[in-house]
Amino acid sequence: MSSRAFLIFLGASCCLALGFTLGKKSGEITPNSIEGASELIGLSFTPAEKDSMISRLENQLNNIESLRKEPIDNSVSPALVFNPLPKGFKPDTEQKKPDWGLATAMELPEKESDIAYLPVHQLAVLIKSKKISSERLTKIYLDRIKTYSDTLQCLITLMETEALSKAKQMDEELASGNYRGPLHGIPYGIKDLLAVKGTKTTWGAMPYKDQEIDKTAAVVQKLNDAGAVLVGKFTLGALAMGDVWYGGVTKNPWNLEQGSSGSSAGSASAVSAGLVPFALGTETLGSIVSPSTRNGVTGLRPTYGRVSKDGAMALSWSMDKIGPISRSALDDGIILSVLNGADINDASTIEAAFNFDASMSVKDLKVGYFKPYFEGERVQENDKAVLELLKNQGIELHPLELKTSIQAGPIVMMLMVEGASAFDELTRAGWDDQLVAQHKNAWPNLFRAARFIPAVEYVQLSRQRTLLIQEMHELMKEYDVIVTPSFAGPQLQITNLTGHPALCLPNGFNDRNSPTSITLLANLFEEEKLVMLGDFIQKNSDWQAKRPPLFDQ
Numbered sequence: 001m002s003s004r005a006f007l008i009f010l011g012a013s014c015c016l017a018l019g020f021t022l023g024k025k026s027g028e029i030t031p032n033s034i035e036g037a038s039e040l041i042g043l044s045f046t047p048a049e050k051d052s053m054i055s056r057l058e059n060q061l062n063n064i065e066s067l068r069k070e071p072i073d074n075s076v077s078p079a080l081v082f083n084p085l086p087k088g089f090k091p092d093t094e095q096k097k098p099d100w101g102l103a104t105a106m107e108l109p110e111k112e113s114d115i116a117y118l119p120v121h122q123l124a125v126l127i128k129s130k131k132i133s134s135e136r137l138t139k140i141y142l143d144r145i146k147t148y149s150d151t152l153q154c155l156i157t158l159m160e161t162e163a164l165s166k167a168k169q170m171d172e173e174l175a176s177g178n179y180r181g182p183l184h185g186i187p188y189g190i191k192d193l194l195a196v197k198g199t200k201t202t203w204g205a206m207p208y209k210d211q212e213i214d215k216t217a218a219v220v221q222k223l224n225d226a227g228a229v230l231v232g233k234f235t236l237g238a239l240a241m242g243d244v245w246y247g248g249v250t251k252n253p254w255n256l257e258q259g260s261s262g263s264s265a266g267s268a269s270a271v272s273a274g275l276v277p278f279a280l281g282t283e284t285l286g287s288i289v290s291p292s293t294r295n296g297v298t299g300l301r302p303t304y305g306r307v308s309k310d311g312a313m314a315l316s317w318s319m320d321k322i323g324p325i326s327r328s329a330l331d332d333g334i335i336l337s338v339l340n341g342a343d344i345n346d347a348s349t350i351e352a353a354f355n356f357d358a359s360m361s362v363k364d365l366k367v368g369y370f371k372p373y374f375e376g377e378r379v380q381e382n383d384k385a386v387l388e389l390l391k392n393q394g395i396e397l398h399p400l401e402l403k404t405s406i407q408a409g410p411i412v413m414m415l416m417v418e419g420a421s422a423f424d425e426l427t428r429a430g431w432d433d434q435l436v437a438q439h440k441n442a443w444p445n446l447f448r449a450a451r452f453i454p455a456v457e458y459v460q461l462s463r464q465r466t467l468l469i470q471e472m473h474e475l476m477k478e479y480d481v482i483v484t485p486s487f488a489g490p491q492l493q494i495t496n497l498t499g500h501p502a503l504c505l506p507n508g509f510n511d512r513n514s515p516t517s518i519t520l521l522a523n524l525f526e527e528e529k530l531v532m533l534g535d536f537i538q539k540n541s542d543w544q545a546k547r548p549p550l551f552d553q
Contacts, residue, residue: 029057041454074314074422075213081347082318084304084499084524086473091352091525098337100182100330101358108132112140113553116274120331123277124182130174134185138167138229141187145232145275148551151256152273153248154266156192157199157233163187166229173227182334184227189279191267192233193240193313194220194322203313204245204263205238207431217311218346219280219322219339226338234266234279237437239423240287240315244437252294253548254514261294263287267325268295273551278326278335282312284319285415285496289504289519292325293486296506296515298534298544299325300332303525304499305350307336308343316418317348319496328544329503329534336527352525362536363394365529368479371399373488382508383485386518386537390483393540398479406468408493411461416450423447465497472498476521480529486519495521503530506543515546 031050034057038045045053085091102121108131109115115132126132142160149155170185195201195213202209220230235250237243243250243265250265252258253273260269264281268291271279281288283301292299300323307322314320324335333356342351367390374384390397423443426432432444439445472494476482484491486504495502500521507518518537522530538544 029054029061040452041457068428071425075311077314077317077347082304082499083348083350084469085350086470086524089473089524091350092355093351093353094355095353096355096357098333098354098356099358100334100356102182105129106131113274116140116144116277117327117547117552118277119327120186120277120334121182121328123186124184124334127174127185128179134167134170134174134187134229135164137185138163138187138231141231141276144273145270148273148275149232149270152251152253152260152266152269152275154235154250154260154269154273154275155232156202156204156235156247156266159196159199159230159232163229163231166224170227170229180225180227181338183223183338185229186227186278187229187231187276188223189232189234189267189270189276190217190220190230191236191264191279191281193236193282194233194280195311196220196230196233199233201233201313202246203239204236206246206434206436207426209246213311215311218308218343220311222338222341223280223335228338231276232270234270236267237262237265238435239419239443240282240284240313241443242437243291246436252514253551254296255512256550258294258514261291264291264299264325268292268297268299271295271297271325271327273548278324278331280322281325282320282322283496284316284321285412286492288321288323288325289486289492289502289517292504293515293517296517296544296546296548297325298328298332298503298505298538299323300329300336300527300530301496301502301504302336302339302527303352303501305348306352306354306501306525306527307339308341308346308349310343310345314418314422316415316422318418319415321496321499328538329505329531330538332503333528333531333535336531350525354525354528356528356531360532362532365395365480365533366398366478367395367481367483367533368398368400369483370402370485370489370491372401373485380485380510380516382510382516383518386483386507389537389540393536397483400475400479400482402475402484402489402491402494404468404471404475404494406464406471408468408490408497411465411468411497412493413450413453414458414461414465414497416446417453417458419443420447420450427451468494469498472500473524476500476523480522480526481533482521484519484521486517491519491521500524501527501530503527503534505534505538506546507541508543509546 194217242262243259267279272295288299
């Protein structure tokens with residue numbers, strides 16, 4: 001976080017705790033008000049110390065009042081940039097041509113619903129061989145979006161005209177011998193916190209429902225350049241939390257009485273229901289893993305810094321990550337290869353290669369698993385089934401435990417501070433009252449409470465995070481992939497804080513017939529190993545091939 005962001009945050013904390021309302025003085029700073037503020041942060045000062053602070057606090061408050069006269073747009077990132085690289089670690093930067101192992105030919109299904117549920121890596125073969133045109137494929141998905149999106153409450157903006165124009169262009173290019181790659185002519189959607197020129201970018205929140213941002217997000221531009229066809233912008237929980245947005249609650253196609261989970265709710269719901277073959281989501285603390293689990297699809301959370309966030313809504317500059325949600329691990333790898341790359345417009349990006357080679361043997365991978373999470377009364381049989389599958393296929397599994405001396409829970413306060421800073425104006429202007437969710441664990445209350453976290457403690461949390469990164473590196477470097485239940489223990493918190501990549505894929509259903517998932521973890525910038533093992537699991541099982549019955553028509 002920049003010094004400016006720290007001042008905004010610290011000043012807001014002081015104003016509240018010392019008897020001030022946000023943006024308006026309600027009384028002078030006194031030793032008693034300092035005592036009240038001190039209690040909130042667990043400190044105590046002598047009467048002389050409190051008296052000595054008054055003039056300094058008044059000066060700080062004046063500086064903050066002056067600072068607030070200059071609004072800061074959400075797109076402005078802090079001067080201090082988070083870097084997840086541990087000591088002595090450098091990612092491989094030698095980029096090679098990927099080998100996806102795609103089929104040379106395949107038959108086109110007769111039913112449009114069967115076409116709609118094909119994974120990207122099969123649609124790519126059909127497009128390249130001209131068994132189906134991009135225009136026809138795009139129309140299939142547009143029709144499904146128009147038929148089902150209201151039921152699912154998953155769509156914010158349909159881009160029919162633009163999509164059909166792009167699809168026709170892709171067909172013309174292919175006819176002339178110009179093939180852009182596996183995403184050529186493939187329709188897709190995005191989470192509506194990614195800006196696209198000429199469309200509204202609502203962030204799922206009432207105060208921004210008519211917002212237009214005059215730029216196109218870097219990831220969208222990369223997909224467009226790769227020949228992909230953007231058909232729509234899907235819902236997200238307001239300001240990237242949950243599945244509640246200003247227009248309703250995004251539904252789980254497997255159970256319309258249940259929300260889609262969040263915050264990449266619309267992206268996961270749309271992929272699950274066959275409205276698009278893939279969509280982009282984002283994750284700060286589970287927003288790809290959670291909806292991928294709920295909707296029975298495959299989500300890949302990349303290493304922090306691999307994918308540019310330029311043009312994306314910022315919630316936490318040090319934790320936000322953009323990744324694909326699709327029908328298969330191989331699809332996610334293909335999409336990530338396009339998204340990958342450093343960007344001068346995003347100082348947090350890191351140059352790193354993404355080299356996938358389908359000819360490599362998955363049995364050369366050293367695969368670990370967090371043994372305690374697969375034992376006990378609460379263990380899911382579906383999770384154990386994945387281990388059995390791997391063992392039966394000749395994969396040697398190495399047991400280990402996830403143990404760190406640093407607790408991840410308190411460090412999550414960094415997310416709260418950064419979120420409060422990113423939406424400082426929302427809180428101070430009172431716009432947070434317009435958000436649908438107003439419970440104690442919703443953003444309005446979390447943003448307000450975060451203003452009482454001192455700037456000193458934010459820095460201390462960041463220092464602890466440095467130690468956690470190093471500890472996780474020492475653990476992870478011994479393995480190529482680690483298998484874990486998606487929500488067991490602190491791994492989801494830890495790996496989001498340390499920036500490690502994760503692949504979340506379906507592994508069956510629970511007793512309520514809701515999808516479940518397993519998660520694969522890898523070292524920083526080694527997503528190709530996740531794709532290798534995930535693809536291997538999916539080729540030896542049919543969990544990912546299941547379709548929600550109400551939408552399989």
